Amino acid sequence: MECFEKLERDQCRGVDARETGQGGEKAAIEASGSTMRERWIDRAVGRLRLSEVPGSRATLVLWPGLFFDQRQHEALAALLVARGFGVVHVNPPAYGGSTLEPGLTMEACGDALLQVVESLALQEAWVGGTSWGGAAGIFAALRGDRRIAGVLAFNTPLAAGAPSGSMRWIPALTQLPPALFALGAAPVLLGPRRRKALRASIAQSMRSADRRSVKRAAEFVLHERSSLLERLPELRVPALVLCGSDDALYPPASLREAWRLTPSAEVIEIAQTGHSSALEDPPAVADVVESFLLRQIELRSR
Numbered sequence: 001m002e003c004f005e006k007l008e009r010d011q012c013r014g015v016d017a018r019e020t021g022q023g024g025e026k027a028a029i030e031a032s033g034s035t036m037r038e039r040w041i042d043r044a045v046g047r048l049r050l051s052e053v054p055g056s057r058a059t060l061v062l063w064p065g066l067f068f069d070q071r072q073h074e075a076l077a078a079l080l081v082a083r084g085f086g087v088v089h090v091n092p093p094a095y096g097g098s099t100l101e102p103g104l105t106m107e108a109c110g111d112a113l114l115q116v117v118e119s120l121a122l123q124e125a126w127v128g129g130t131s132w133g134g135a136a137g138i139f140a141a142l143r144g145d146r147r148i149a150g151v152l153a154f155n156t157p158l159a160a161g162a163p164s165g166s167m168r169w170i171p172a173l174t175q176l177p178p179a180l181f182a183l184g185a186a187p188v189l190l191g192p193r194r195r196k197a198l199r200a201s202i203a204q205s206m207r208s209a210d211r212r213s214v215k216r217a218a219e220f221v222l223h224e225r226s227s228l229l230e231r232l233p234e235l236r237v238p239a240l241v242l243c244g245s246d247d248a249l250y251p252p253a254s255l256r257e258a259w260r261l262t263p264s265a266e267v268i269e270i271a272q273t274g275h276s277s278a279l280e281d282p283p284a285v286a287d288v289v290e291s292f293l294l295r296q297i298e299l300r301s302r
Helices: 002-013 022-032 071-082 106-119 132-142 178-189 195-207 214-224 229-234 252-258 282-301
Strands: 037-043 046-053 059-063 086-091 125-130 148-154 239-244 265-270
Touching (some): 059 071, 071 125, 071 282, 125 132, 178 195
Parallel strands (some): 059 125, 125 148, 148 239
Antiparallel strands (some): 037 046
């Protein structure tokens, strides 16, 4: 155990603001003249910790993927805030100080996103995030609430499990020391190009997790949640679907095929990224998100 704790300290000491995005986001907020507002909301999925940065352009409500708190999106958010967009980070149940209530469902996660939009009095928002967050965003959009302008689905599987079965062992490992868990999970969650540099982001997120709840959250997201495959044709809002060229879990071809019958979806591949494209290449993702949102806003103004 002592060697695991030393490994964790060494890993986290080597992570700076460039890797976590925290320093970049704070600098962008200061430059924009905005402030980050922290708040909590109590919902059926648990008590959720939010971080909000208002902007003059569209607002994005971002929910991270499994094994991450808001740091998964902080570098991306820094770039978007600098370009005038508003960002709301939703720390998911069991992570980043948020709690997990029994009976978690993906429909409840979608409803929680709607409740975030309502609690912040947002007239309109683009909802989603990475993997778990993207699925929650789709469920939120399927409710038909007019305040949901569209969905952002980054590296988002549409059903439980993975084609290779490679995630079956992950929930049991969540009880390991965070740094050791990160060593095992990084090859699954990150592409090879930045895997070593970003591995500590997993460890830091896991350190913020509620160890009593994180295994249950993993079991739900990976093995028990509702499928979206049959419901995609019901989606009536635009969807930006990002996939990583090196995503070993959900290759781009499988996501393109799944979204083929959804005319409102735009599927874009982010080169040299794995299952965490927004963390692995924030500038590329920021450019794609900005271009997509501006096109959608222009289309609606005609």
